[in-house]
Amino acid sequence: MDLQGISINQQATIVEALRKLNEIRDVSRLILFVTDTENRVIGSLTDGDIRRSLARDMDIHKKIDGVCNRNFVFERAEKQYVDLSFYRKKNIKILPLLDKKDRLEGIIDLGRIRSVLPLECVLMAGGRGKRLSPLTDNTPKPMLPLGEKPIIEHNIDRLISFGIQKIYIAINYLGDQIESYFGDGSSKGIKIEYIREKKALGTAGALSLVTDFQSDHILLMNSDLFTDVDFEDMYRNLLEKDADIMVASTEYKVDIPYAIFETRDESVVGFREKPTYVYYSNAGIYMIKKELIQQIPENTFYDITDLMDEVNRKGGTLAHNPIIGYWVDIGKPTDYEQAQEFIKHLK
Template sequence: MQLDSIRIHKDKTILEALQKLNDILYAGHISRLILFVVDDEHSVVGSVTDGDIRRSLLNHADLGLKTGEICNRNFVYEIDKKGFLDLKIYRDRDIKILPILDHDKKLLRIIDLEKSQAQLPLECMIMAGGRGKRLSPLTDTVPKPMLPLGDRPIIAHNIDRLISFGIEKIYISVKYLGEQIKDYFGDGSDRGISIEYIWENEPLGTAGALSLVDNFNSPYILLMNSDLFSDVDFEDLYLDIIEQNADMCVASTEYKVDVPYAVFETHERTVLDFKEKPSYVYHSNAGIYIFKKELVNRIPKNKFFDITELMEDLVKDGGKLIHNPIHGFWIDIGSPVDYKKAQEFVKHMH
């Protein structure tokens, strides 16, 4: 949203403030009606809500009072630090809108805690260049990430979720019918983010396109496949790699194998024990990764390179690779059966 729509000068009257709040109400872009009162230098000196105005009218019955006279000068705010911001402490205080100010107390942006799950200092690359042959003929004229899932394309679900975790810079690697993706999302400005497209002249695997980015500006990078549908907790992944001081964290899903027969534990041909119809649970790669920016230097420039190769190299060199289980839903939309499953699933989401 435009910051001017939520800023008001301290000399404006509360009647003028009411008019601005009314405009916000009908625009519907913010979860709470609030304005930030600024001085002549555009520094924020307080906040005004509809409740503040009601209390002022009850006490003074004067619509001509200035917003600078009635504003809350003890408003809660955060100075922009470009790092991880723990929103839990603000949610615990029932804060709905958190303004982010610079060191001169000028308003840079707001965090709507009703819409934002986290604020992660990550840049992300979404891999969206594949052909999607298994979904042909659906993908003969439409790239797989742009296939509809509910009311929007598959990749849009992922981008919206990234936005809800405060990720503002997204790279999308494109090749097959990539213009359709670019035409749909543009530069991302209408979503309040920045999107840059990395074009693959030849297929570069699941990590090769990372080598084409001149410089990532975040110490950790999020990489994910575009054809996933999941409620993965990106904040949990991020905090895990930080707390474990790991080089890479891979989101994982559980894969259960049910054996329909008794399984013997043996030594040579002697049965030592057996289990009747056991089940085994394995953790498998979910196609979502967070890793240190330095690892990009290991990726050969403009050559086919899979993320699994980077993982193997990391483990061989004694690096720390961890996995983080996804506790919600996860669907890899790689086949007609999976796509139909995701279409049915999204119908029951609110």
């Protein structure tokens, strides 16, 4: 984001502000942030503010320091996590982020993103996908098309919508196709780095190959999922429970077509007629405290379930967060067909 393009000095005139508003691109609302001689933000200016001023006196050469809104809403840039629900309720579209000296450091465009989560993400994309052969004989499974883009791109775009800006992609089988397609992520306005697995490292071993995670929690996710998981709800739940690992879960129902006896010794003491049992299963999405990654042996096959067992063994907090919407694990041809059919009905 070009912050100079949305900033204007308080001594500028209305006509100058109009010209600058007309040049703004890539934001959901036309707005300028008015600064003083020290580059401190003193107000916001929209086309509505200008219209109201012109309706009063028709003076297009008036200085904007007398027109701007000095009671504008802002957040501090150093704040790690901002719950945007409060601002959405107030119909705020652009939220400026100011540093300790009130200088503009960034903006949150609520019209384009759902949240800004302080997470780095690792996408697991190195598997062979044998069950989907021959589709995966020359194409890595995450790059199979789903609608108008590859499976993995659906996940990356959803991560971006939650404000996640740094993504690592763990690659192995035909990984050069993934790297060639996404590059360094700049085309999507994010940073992408690649973890090159020279051998199979399981579902968590690739985490040991990253030594410079910056966020306090790491999001680990299978790249062959098709889901509308709410990452923010999952993150809030993680914080509320102070969980070591938060696992996204899916509901799995088992319908028994018969009456089930409740027994004691060899006697029937009751029964349930055609009961339904509900279980929660692992959805392949995890939020992990960064310090736990030190427990993963370097460059060694290690599954995320090994780390989960370790957390439980040491008395840590392992929690799950149900996915309310849709979730498809694209592992078999029938799963892929289901996802292809499902996406046709999504808006």
